[in-house]
Amino acid sequence: MVGSITVEGVRKTFTTADGDTVHALNGVDLQINAGEFVTLIGPSGCGKSTLLRLIAGLDFPDSGTLALDGKKITGPDCERGFMFQNHTLFPWLNIYDNVAFSLRARGIYKEKKDDVAEYIRLVGLEGFEKSFPHQLSGGMCQRASLARALVGHPKVLLLDEPLGALDAFTRMNIQDEILRIHREHGMTMIMVTHDVDEAVYLADRVVIMSARPAKIEKIVPIELGHPRARSSQDFLAYRAEILRRLHFGGKVPDVEYYL
Amino acid sequence: MRKLWYTMKYKQLKKIIPVFSILLALALQIFIPNSPLHPQSKPYFTYVLIGFLTVYLILYLISFVRTSIDKMLVYRGAFIGGVVLFFNILNLLTAKAALLPVLYFPSLDRVFGVIAEQTDVLAKCVLYSARLLFFGIVFGALAGFTTGICLGFSKTVSYWLSPVIRIIGPIPSTAWIPLVLIAFPTAVSASAFLVGVAVWFPTTIMTSSGISNVQNAYFEVSRTLGASHRYQIFRVGIPAAMPHMFLGLFNGICSSFITLVTAEMIGAKYGIGWYINWQKEMLSYANVYAGLIIIAVLFSVLITLLFRFRDKILVWQKGVIKW
Numbered sequence A: 001m002v003g004s005i006t007v008e009g010v011r012k013t014f015t016t017a018d019g020d021t022v023h024a025l026n027g028v029d030l031q032i033n034a035g036e037f038v039t040l041i042g043p044s045g046c047g048k049s050t051l052l053r054l055i056a057g058l059d060f061p062d063s064g065t066l067a068l069d070g071k072k073i074t075g076p077d078c079e080r081g082f083m084f085q086n087h088t089l090f091p092w093l094n095i096y097d098n099v100a101f102s103l104r105a106r107g108i109y110k111e112k113k114d115d116v117a118e119y120i121r122l123v124g125l126e127g128f129e130k131s132f133p134h135q136l137s138g139g140m141c142q143r144a145s146l147a148r149a150l151v152g153h154p155k156v157l158l159l160d161e162p163l164g165a166l167d168a169f170t171r172m173n174i175q176d177e178i179l180r181i182h183r184e185h186g187m188t189m190i191m192v193t194h195d196v197d198e199a200v201y202l203a204d205r206v207v208i209m210s211a212r213p214a215k216i217e218k219i220v221p222i223e224l225g226h227p228r229a230r231s232s233q234d235f236l237a238y239r240a241e242i243l244r245r246l247h248f249g250g251k252v253p254d255v256e257y258y259l
Numbered sequence B: 001m002r003k004l005w006y007t008m009k010y011k012q013l014k015k016i017i018p019v020f021s022i023l024l025a026l027a028l029q030i031f032i033p034n035s036p037l038h039p040q041s042k043p044y045f046t047y048v049l050i051g052f053l054t055v056y057l058i059l060y061l062i063s064f065v066r067t068s069i070d071k072m073l074v075y076r077g078a079f080i081g082g083v084v085l086f087f088n089i090l091n092l093l094t095a096k097a098a099l100l101p102v103l104y105f106p107s108l109d110r111v112f113g114v115i116a117e118q119t120d121v122l123a124k125c126v127l128y129s130a131r132l133l134f135f136g137i138v139f140g141a142l143a144g145f146t147t148g149i150c151l152g153f154s155k156t157v158s159y160w161l162s163p164v165i166r167i168i169g170p171i172p173s174t175a176w177i178p179l180v181l182i183a184f185p186t187a188v189s190a191s192a193f194l195v196g197v198a199v200w201f202p203t204t205i206m207t208s209s210g211i212s213n214v215q216n217a218y219f220e221v222s223r224t225l226g227a228s229h230r231y232q233i234f235r236v237g238i239p240a241a242m243p244h245m246f247l248g249l250f251n252g253i254c255s256s257f258i259t260l261v262t263a264e265m266i267g268a269k270y271g272i273g274w275y276i277n278w279q280k281e282m283l284s285y286a287n288v289y290a291g292l293i294i295i296a297v298l299f300s301v302l303i304t305l306l307f308r309f310r311d312k313i314l315v316w317q318k319g320v321i322k323w
Ligand SMILES: Nc1ncnc2c1ncn2[C@@H]1O[C@H](COP(=O)(O)OP(=O)(O)OP(=O)(O)O)[C@@H](O)[C@H]1O
Pocket: A014, A015, A016, A022, A023, A024, A043, A044, A045, A046, A047, A048, A049, A050, A051
């Protein structure tokens, strides 16, 4: 198995337009095993996207190291796929060409041609190959960008609130698809989310981050098998615990309250 | 049902407006005598109106079987009618009533007469100008795209070239003439250079601004998909900037036509710009207007072609970008 991520003592500060220093990450240590599904959750502005971008290699830490399978991360690479909150499909390419982008960019399109159709089918978009992104709904665009990120077989898939802008039903649908892909392909997945339900539903471990100072507050392993029932007692217990850790649990001190 | 019938009637009305406008113009042209102040001329305006009426009626008939023509006539009907009305009024003010200075505002009969009687010279002029425009636009646009792309992608190029471009760009083409005459072996290449510079500037500016306005997310996502720097330039930056590049080309073609008259001041043997200059000096304003009409027609043909081309290439930007 490949795709383990090591984050050690990572600090990252930004300078705002007014010249203030923002500590986006203040000493983060995290070990993610190959094939694991980890969700990151925490208050807005606590540095979740920053951490994900560092793992992707789109930004660099001020200090500390990030590594994939023991190899230091020095920049973006197709072994670490990234999916943004808004779909970022290339508007000038149709769905097929968007999905094929990675293969063409790496010059392996000829050999791997069939993968394009396979992943389009996998996310349920067959028949829309010739459509342009603006002709599809938000959910379909997110599916397409999932296919685009997956087609190059990354070892790690980084997802920054990919389903945040979707309605609840589409979101639950795509969650199941992501889980299925995770199970079938065994890649490591790290997803940022605002949705506690989503975090518990998908993750092997939920990483809770705190705002100030921005660091990892607690890691909650979710010891439930799949498929998970969103209304089961155990599920709700995890949900309540995470909410409590995020300081939103005050009004529901007791899990039994739900039952 | 009633409502449908009303909209249909309204549609037919819109399509028929130009016919009435042309008939009105024809009637006034034929039944009101020309002012004696205007030099005699064959009634070319009448011929033009009759020709136009014929063309329009043919289109009108086709519109019952071809919906695309039908849509166009419904949409353009009022405008075409308005244009004909404008010429009608102009005809009344000049040929019929001589209310405008006769020297500067020749009758439409004479303006169209120039086109009809000097076809040989004018056709030659069109060919010469077309050659000049072709070389000027092709090389100017290529140079503009290249400079714009380099400016957009390279900080070094931008550092050194941006200020230079800001100085060179706004120099009027007349000011180039002495320099160009020394630098270029032939008058044609010198003129083509002037046209080229006029195209180059807006193309450069729009291309580089188009590239700097590309959302960074597109570059970031392409990097996570394994795109090399080169691949990003050609497969992300340029396609994303394409709408701006077209806008730059459009502006460039506009300024190439504006420059044409200046460019053909230097040693041209023929050319629409040259013709206009020459006739203006002879105070033959009928010929000047004829030249202007030809330039306008050339220009709109070229622009229509450009837009057709854009619609083909940039299907994706429908509903994404508007300009
Ligand atoms: N490029 C940047 N320049 C300046 N400050 C930045 C930059 N990127 C992030 N920050 C700051 O770093 C902090 C963490 O940002 P980040 O985007 O990682 O938060 P987040 O946890 O993803 O928030 P959200 O849940 O709202 O997306 C914020 O305070 C933000 O203002």
